Amino acid sequence: MESSYSFVRKSIVNEQPPPLTQVGITGWLWRNLFSSMSNFSSISSSILSILMISLTIWLLYFCGGLIYSFIDFAILSAVFADPDGIKRKVCATVKQGGELPADWYGACWPFIFAKKKFLIYGRIPTEELWRANLVYAALVIGMGYVMWEKGKARKWVGLCMLTVFPVVSLILLTGANFDINTSLFIWTGILFIISYILGFLSARNYLGEILEQFSILFNFISIILFSFFILLVLFAFDYGLAPIDTLDWGGLLLTLLIAITGIVASLPFGVLLALGRRSDMPIARLLCTMFIEFWRGIPLITVLFAASVLIPLFLPSGADVDKLLRAVIGIILFSSAYMAEVIRGGLQAIPRGQYESASAVGLSYSQSMRFIILPQALTHVLPGIVNTFIGLFKDTTLVSIIGIFEVMGILRSASQDANWGSHVQHSTSYLVAATVFFIFCFGMSRYSIFIENKLSRENK
Amino acid sequence: MNTSQAKKSNTRSKMKVSDEIVIEISNMNKWFGHFHVLRDIDLVVNKGERIVICGPSGSGKSTLIRCINRLEEHQKGIIKVDDVELNDDVKKIDKIRSEVGMVFQSFNLFPHLSALENCTLAPVWVRKMSKKEADELAMKYLEIVKIPEQALKYPGQLSGGQQQRVAIARALCMEPKIMLFDEPTSALDPEMIKEVLDTMIELAEDGMTMIVVTHEMGFARKVANRVIFMDEGQIIEQNSPNEFFNNPKSDRTKLFLSQIIDH
Numbered sequence: 090m091e092s093s094y095s096f097v098r099k100s101i102v103n104e105q106p107p108p109l110t111q112v113g114i115t116g117w118l119w120r121n122l123f124s125s126m127s128n129f130s131s132i133s134s135s136i137l138s139i140l141m142i143s144l145t146i147w148l149l150y151f152c153g154g155l156i157y158s159f160i161d162f163a164i165l166s167a168v169f170a171d172p173d174g175i176k177r178k179v180c181a182t183v184k185q186g187g188e189l190p191a192d193w194y195g196a197c198w199p200f201i202f203a204k205k206k207f208l209i210y211g212r213i214p215t216e217e218l219w220r221a222n223l224v225y226a227a228l229v230i231g232m233g234y235v236m237w238e239k240g241k242a243r244k245w246v247g248l249c250m251l252t253v254f255p256v257v258s259l260i261l262l263t264g265a266n267f268d269i270n271t272s273l274f275i276w277t278g279i280l281f282i283i284s285y286i287l288g289f290l291s292a293r294n295y296l297g298e299i300l301e302q303f304s305i306l307f308n309f310i311s312i313i314l315f316s317f318f319i320l321l322v323l324f325a326f327d328y329g330l331a332p333i334d335t336l337d338w339g340g341l342l343l344t345l346l347i348a349i350t351g352i353v354a355s356l357p358f359g360v361l362l363a364l365g366r367r368s369d370m371p372i373a374r375l376l377c378t379m380f381i382e383f384w385r386g387i388p389l390i391t392v393l394f395a396a397s398v399l400i401p402l403f404l405p406s407g408a409d410v411d412k413l414l415r416a417v418i419g420i421i422l423f424s425s426a427y428m429a430e431v432i433r434g435g436l437q438a439i440p441r442g443q444y445e446s447a448s449a450v451g452l453s454y455s456q457s458m459r460f461i462i463l464p465q466a467l468t469h470v471l472p473g474i475v476n477t478f479i480g481l482f483k484d485t486t487l488v489s490i491i492g493i494f495e496v497m498g499i500l501r502s503a504s505q506d507a508n509w510g511s512h513v514q515h516s517t518s519y520l521v522a523a524t525v526f527f528i529f530c531f532g533m534s535r536y537s538i539f540i541e542n543k544l545s546r547e548n549k
Numbered sequence: 550m551n552t553s554q555a556k557k558s559n560t561r562s563k564m565k566v567s568d569e570i571v572i573e574i575s576n577m578n579k580w581f582g583h584f585h586v587l588r589d590i591d592l593v594v595n596k597g598e599r600i601v602i603c604g605p606s607g608s609g610k611s612t613l614i615r616c617i618n619r620l621e622e623h624q625k626g627i628i629k630v631d632d633v634e635l636n637d638d639v640k641k642i643d644k645i646r647s648e649v650g651m652v653f654q655s656f657n658l659f660p661h662l663s664a665l666e667n668c669t670l671a672p673v674w675v676r677k678m679s680k681k682e683a684d685e686l687a688m689k690y691l692e693i694v695k696i697p698e699q700a701l702k703y704p705g706q707l708s709g710g711q712q713q714r715v716a717i718a719r720a721l722c723m724e725p726k727i728m729l730f731d732e733p734t735s736a737l738d739p740e741m742i743k744e745v746l747d748t749m750i751e752l753a754e755d756g757m758t759m760i761v762v763t764h765e766m767g768f769a770r771k772v773a774n775r776v777i778f779m780d781e782g783q784i785i786e787q788n789s790p791n792e793f794f795n796n797p798k799s800d801r802t803k804l805f806l807s808q809i810i811d812h
Contacts, residue, residue, distance in 0.1 A: 440657075442653060442655050442657035443657060443659065445620055445653070445657060446651070446653060446657035446658075446659070446716075447659075448620065448646060449618060449620065449646060449649075449650075449651040449653075449720075450646070450647075450650075450670070450671035450675070450719065450720070450723060451643060451646045451647035451671050451675040451723060452670070452671060452674060452675060453643060456674050456675075460659075460670055460674070461659055461670075464661050465659075465660065465661050468661065
């Protein structure tokens with residue numbers, strides 16, 4: 090008996106063109122717009138389709154309105170020039186003593202132009218602005234070169250941007266020539282030598298297996314102390330620059346300074362904390378966990394208040410640590426804790442087999458971390474890392490509450506200037522602040538997506 | 550004697566076993582928590598031996614060979630590899646690990662490095678070779694495992710069999726004295742098992758000391774000079790492959806062999 094499912098194909102089916110709903114413009118429109126709202130085959134999908142159509146129409150209407158009022162405020166109704174130099178009157182309505190109609194509402198750009206020096210540099214004296222300009226120029230050129238795909242010396246420029254650039258910038262911006270206590274020099278030197286010897290011995294396993302895993306930590310501490318010592322020397326030197334108080338720094342310069350310092354410092358600290366929290370050593374694990382949970386558990390505002398008000402009370406009289414420095418350290422510790430947890434997530438995603446095969450080929454703990462585990466873990470959590478960076482960038486606005494005037498703070502204080510008093514100055518300031526922050530955050534986000542794509546291209 | 554058997558014995562006669570002892574395990578015990586995984590293991594391996602370890606799952610075969618390069622820690626007894634006793638001394642462990650190569654069931658290649666970089670990483674950083682020397686060495690072993698043309702590809706671009714051969718090359722690049730294979734073909738498609746086994750046979754013919762945990766009984770018959778059967782954490786029986794397969798002594802071995810041959 091012949092079975093009914095027996096089948097032999099007689100002719101081969103040739104390749105056929107796809108339907109119009111799959112390719113080209115029609116395909117795009119279908120997939121992205123109509124496929125979700127044109128299914129009327131059953132009652133439930135019809136209801137869903139009708140809802141989707143209404144939502145789309147409403148969104149178009151709403152967004153259109155929003156975009157129009159935005160353009161209206163920023164461009165159509167805005168005042169652009171103040172040719173007669175009449176300051177507040179140029180943006181004032183008839184009732185306020187100006188010439189604009191009573192219901193006028195638009196951006197007051199002459200106000201921003203007049204305040205642009207504050208916005209970009211803060212209160213740095215005009216004759217010293219070249220120093221800030223030099224810092225800006227080095228930053229733009231250096232970062233631009235590091236991001237430039239074809240740059241041959243990218244590694245070295247990147248290294249300079251992480252080491253030489255911050256030091257030179259700080260010398261330029263502060264003027265250096267600090268009075269530094271001699272005992273600080275001596276203590277830093279002694280501590281450096283101790284930690285260097287400990288690191289040297291533990292890495293070569295003279296101190297037993299338990300301390301072997303701490304060798305990274307010892308080396309890290311000795312590098313920090315050594316750099317600190319060099320910094321002390323560099324900052325005690327007199328370069329003949331006029332001193333600028335850090336509280337006179339402000340605006341974009343300060344925002345970038347705090348954000349970049351925080352970003353650059355929180356990544357290595359975060360890596361160390363994450364490794365510590367996953368380490369087999371109970372003490373290291375406990376310390377790292379406590380550190381992370383403490384800094385994650387308190388709001389950044391509290392940290393900043395503590396840095397500006399509490400720390401000076403605890404310090405012995407005469408020992409004065411700069412207020413901005415205290416705030417920046419607070420931000421670094423705070424964001425390191427967040428960074429550590431993001432990186433720990435990445436470490437947890439690495440299968441045990443990777444650790445095992447790394448040790449099976451004979452790599453030591455630090456080698457397997459450096460070459461095998463961290464490169465993979467950091468790639469996995471790149472979106473999370475950039476997310477933390479962006480959060481940190483925006484959190485810098487909080488320092489304005491302790492009297493440090495970054496972009497947001499300087500705009501807020503500028504809009505209280507009586508010479509420019511008008512009902513639109515606050516809105517204009519907020520628009521500018523939002524634009525500045527959006528440009529930087531969006532830039533970081535796009536750059537991270539570019540890096541993600543590049544890495545996944547390389548590894549696939 | 551039919552031709553295939555003649556060929557087999559011919560293959561095996563090429564592989565010599567010396568008197569030099571490379572691994573010596575005596576009275577070794579290991580626990581996972583309360584679970585007694587390895588019980589009173591005694592095993593001596595001579596240079597050039599090809600040992601196949603088989604047994605039901607959970608019998609401790611993998612744990613045993615993972616103890617040999619200290620991926621697992623034993624709690625009692627002595628393991629000596631190349632006359633170095635395994636204990637908590639990190640330096641000794643690093644030394645032994647660079648002399649014992651290991652191939653895993655799930656390959657465990659480093660996915661962010663190319664096949665070549667997978668092979669050169671350890672020679673460069675552990676053996677302190679120059680990049681150029683390491684590249685040459687890696688290409689030599691990639692040729693031995695017959696995939697030099699895949700050197701610049703990433704593991705994700707290779708088939709399972711190719712990945713496992715890269716893993717073998719990676720282990721060989723450290724020029725180990727002993728190779729451990731932890732079920733190297735269990736995660737492979739039937740078509741790819743052969744290419745990996747062929748590589749392992751060649752390795753055996755070159756005189757490598759090998760300990761292989763596997764269920765490939767054909768490989769055991771063809772290459773092994775000793776087959777070890779484990780159950781419940783103990784070595785139940787060890788014998789030459791001929792005796793083991795044709796004339797098993799213990800009932801447990803007979804049951805195991807009947808089960809794997811039935812399917």
